[in-house]
Amino acid sequence: MSDCSNFYGNIANVETTGASKSTAKPEGLGYAGVAASEKIAERDLKNMDQYKETIIKVAKKKCIPPSLVAAIISRESHAGKVLENGWGDHGNAFGLMQVDKRYHQVHGAWNSEEHIMQGTDILCQSITDIQKKFPKWSKEQQLKGGISAYNAGIGNVQNYEGTDVGTTHNDYANDVVARAKFFQRNGY
Numbered sequence: 001m002s003d004c005s006n007f008y009g010n011i012a013n014v015e016t017t018g019a020s021k022s023t024a025k026p027e028g029l030g031y032a033g034v035a036a037s038e039k040i041a042e043r044d045l046k047n048m049d050q051y052k053e054t055i056i057k058v059a060k061k062k063c064i065p066p067s068l069v070a071a072i073i074s075r076e077s078h079a080g081k082v083l084e085n086g087w088g089d090h091g092n093a094f095g096l097m098q099v100d101k102r103y104h105q106v107h108g109a110w111n112s113e114e115h116i117m118q119g120t121d122i123l124c125q126s127i128t129d130i131q132k133k134f135p136k137w138s139k140e141q142q143l144k145g146g147i148s149a150y151n152a153g154i155g156n157v158q159n160y161e162g163t164d165v166g167t168t169h170n171d172y173a174n175d176v177v178a179r180a181k182f183f184q185r186n187g188y
Contacts, residue, residue, distance in 0.1 A: 007063035008127050008146070009139035011180045016144075018178040020171035037178030040074065045186060047079035051096065051111065055188065058116045062124055067184035069120055071176045072097055072150065074183070086110025095119065122150060129154045148173040 018034035027043075029036045048055075048070055055073070059066035076098035077083050086095055086109070093100050095110040097119025104122065108114025127146025133154060134142060141160050148163045149156065151172040157163055164170050 003060075004063035005059065005065045008124070009141075009143035011065045011068050011143065011177065012184060014140045014144050014177045016177040016181070017171070017174045019175040020169050022169035023171055023175055034178045034181075037175050038182045040175075041071065041179040041182040044074040044079045044081070045183075047081055048074065048183070048188075051079065051116070052188065054113045054116055058113060058120050061117075062120045064120060064124060065180065065184065065188075067180040067182075067188040068123075068147070068176070069097075069116065070183040070188045071180035072119065072123065072147075073116075074179050075172070075176050080111055083110060097122075123147070126150045126154065130157060133157070134160070144173045144177060147176050 016034060019032055019036040019040065021032045024032045024036035027036070027040050029039060051073065055069045056066045059069050073079055073096045077088060077096050080096055082088060087093065088098055089100070092102055094106040095115040097116060099106050099115070099119055099122065104118070106115070107118045123146065126149035127143060130145035130149055131142045134145060137145065137160060145157045145160065145163055148167050152167045156166040164173050167173065
């Protein structure tokens with residue numbers, strides 16, 4: 001099977017400003033930006049490694065960068081560290097990728113391949129929906145828009161400049177992209 005991880009765009013070429021102060025501060029960081037995203041991802045790396053094989057397997061099947069799946073897992077659950085019995089978001093979101101039970105029927109155990117597959121399917125659908133909504137955007141812009149839509153929904157993405165407006169801390173895609181670049185440099 002050939003490498004199709006750039007099918008939706010090359011994550012390495014997606015513009016990013018990294019984490020906002022609102023995301024960095026609860027992590028105990030006195031700075032924001034790409035450096036903050038990278039520090040948070042670095043803290044999650046050791047715990048993430050237990051899921052690495054599964055992440056890579058699912059990502060290859062779905063033609064998405066494994067680093068992006070890892071980055072979403074980092075942002076959503078710190079590789080599972082912040083979950084209680086697999087749940088987060090006041091009992092509304094399930095698993096490593098925080099699939100929201102209000103919008104999706106959850107599948108598999110919270111840390112299973114089935115769960116990572118479901119979360120990745122939701123991500124891929126979000127990117128595809130953004131491609132249809134904004135056909136003139138570059139693949140990398142559509143990829144970033146899809147990451148934003150994974151968090152806040154397709155309807156939330158109105159234009160490229162405001163891709164993250166309305167996402168958690170108004171930085172979701174920028175933070176995830178910066179973390180993905182870190183994970184890509186670290187074997188994902």
